[in-house]
Amino acid sequence: AAGVIQSPRHLIKEKRETATLKCYPIPRHDTVYWYQQGPGQDPQFLISFYEKMQSDKGSIPDRFSAQQFSDYHSELNMSSLELGDSALYFCASSFTEYNSPLHFGNGTRLTVT
Amino acid sequence: ELKVEQNPLFLSMQEGKNYTIYCNYSTTSDRLYWYRQDPGKSLESLFVLLSNGAVKQEGRLMASLDTKARLSTLHITAAVHDLSATYFCAEGGSGNTGKLIFGQGTTLQVKP
Numbered sequence: 001a002a003g004v005i006q007s008p009r010h011l012i013k014e015k016r017e018t019a020t021l022k023c024y025p026i027p028r029h030d031t032v033y034w035y036q037q038g039p040g041q042d043p044q045f046l047i048s049f050y051e052k053m054q055s056d057k058g059s060i061p062d063r064f065s066a067q068q069f070s071d072y073h074s075e076l077n078m079s080s081l082e083l084g085d086s087a088l089y090f091c092a093s094s095f096t097e098y099n100s101p102l103h104f105g106n107g108t109r110l111t112v113t
Numbered sequence: 114e115l116k117v118e119q120n121p122l123f124l125s126m127q128e129g130k131n132y133t134i135y136c137n138y139s140t141t142s143d144r145l146y147w148y149r150q151d152p153g154k155s156l157e158s159l160f161v162l163l164s165n166g167a168v169k170q171e172g173r174l175m176a177s178l179d180t181k182a183r184l185s186t187l188h189i190t191a192a193v194h195d196l197s198a199t200y201f202c203a204e205g206g207s208g209n210t211g212k213l214i215f216g217q218g219t220t221l222q223v224k225p
Contacts, residue, residue, distance in 0.1 A: 031211050042201060042215040043156065056210040090156065094211055101146055101158040102213055109153075 002026050004105035006091050012111045013081050021076040021108045023091030029103070030096050031055065032074045034066055037088040037107075049074060050096060081112045117204050119216035127224050129191050134219045136185040136202035144205025145178050145185045146213060149198045156201065160187075192223045 005024040013019050025032050031050045035043040045058035049068035060066075063081075068074040078085060088109050092102035116139040126132055138145065147159040160169045162178035162185060169176050173196065175188045185202055199220045203213035 033212060042217050045212050045214065048210060048212055050210075056212050058212070088153070092156075096211065099144060099161060099163050099205075100211070101161050102211070103158065104148075104156040106155045 004091055004093050004103055006089075006105035006108050008108060009106065010109050010111075012113065014113055015081055015083065017081050017112075019078045019081060019110060021078070021089055021091075021110075023074045023076070023093075023105060025072055025074070025091070025093030026103055028095075029093035030072075031094050032068055032072070033092040033094075033102060034060075034074070034076050035090040035092065035104075037090060039087070041087075043090060046076070078110075083112050086110055086112045117202060117214050117216040119200075119202060119219050121219060122217055123220045123222075125222045125224065126189075126192055128193055131191065132189050134187040134189075134200055134202075134221075136187070136216055138183050138185070138202075138204040138214075138216075140183075140204065141180075142204045143180055146203045146205065147176050147185070147187055148201045148203060148215075150201060150218070151198050159200075187219075189221070192221075194223050194225050197221055197223045 033048040034046040037043045046060040048056045052068040066076045088107045090107045092104045094100040118137045120135045145162040148156040160176040165180040167178045173190045199218045201218045203215045
């Protein structure tokens with residue numbers, strides 16, 4: 001079965017640089033979520049999109065922005081990177097069906113040096 | 114503020130033993146999820162619990178939900194080494210945006 005696809009898998013950036021993470025949700029899933037997971041931490045919700053519109057927002061820094069495109073893929077843009085942004089970034093998708101679990105991608109490991 | 118708290122945070126056990134992981138949550142949500150994560154890997158959905166008294170079992174894992182106590186448990190029966198991983202519970206929260214709020218995770222280490 002198709003899964004959530006994220007790219008790149010690994011990304012190394014320097015402080016103050018910009019990074020773009022991409023996510024391709026499972027076909028026919030209409031909601032996309034972004035989570036950030038620091039080392040040894042639980043995943044923290046950043047932002048979500050339903051049918052290409054932002055549906056919820058969590059603890060996402062102002063330096064970050066995201067959008068969902070007409071083909072349903074989503075991008076997380078991160079600017080003025082800081083050392084503390086080093087983390088695993090997960091994308092997940094689901095149906096809007098109320099009880100549907102989130103299906104997570106393999107994540108992008110971002111290292112800021 | 115939504116809070117999800119797991120107990121214990123780290124669990125080391127011998128193969129063949131039983132143990133329970135506890136998950137307390139703060140809202141009146143009726144949706145509770147359990148995920149498994151291997152180091153550096155993705156989160157794998159294990160159970161979706163949707164109503165008070167719900168019980169689900171898969172292999173050596175059994176999850177239950179008590180919405181009145183705001184408590185979910187993940188019971189491990191006769192643990193095997195392959196169950197070594199970090200287990201997260203997550204609450205669906207109120208509303209219908211679908212986002213999940215995760216607990217801190219319980220790292221399970223099963224020794225042969």
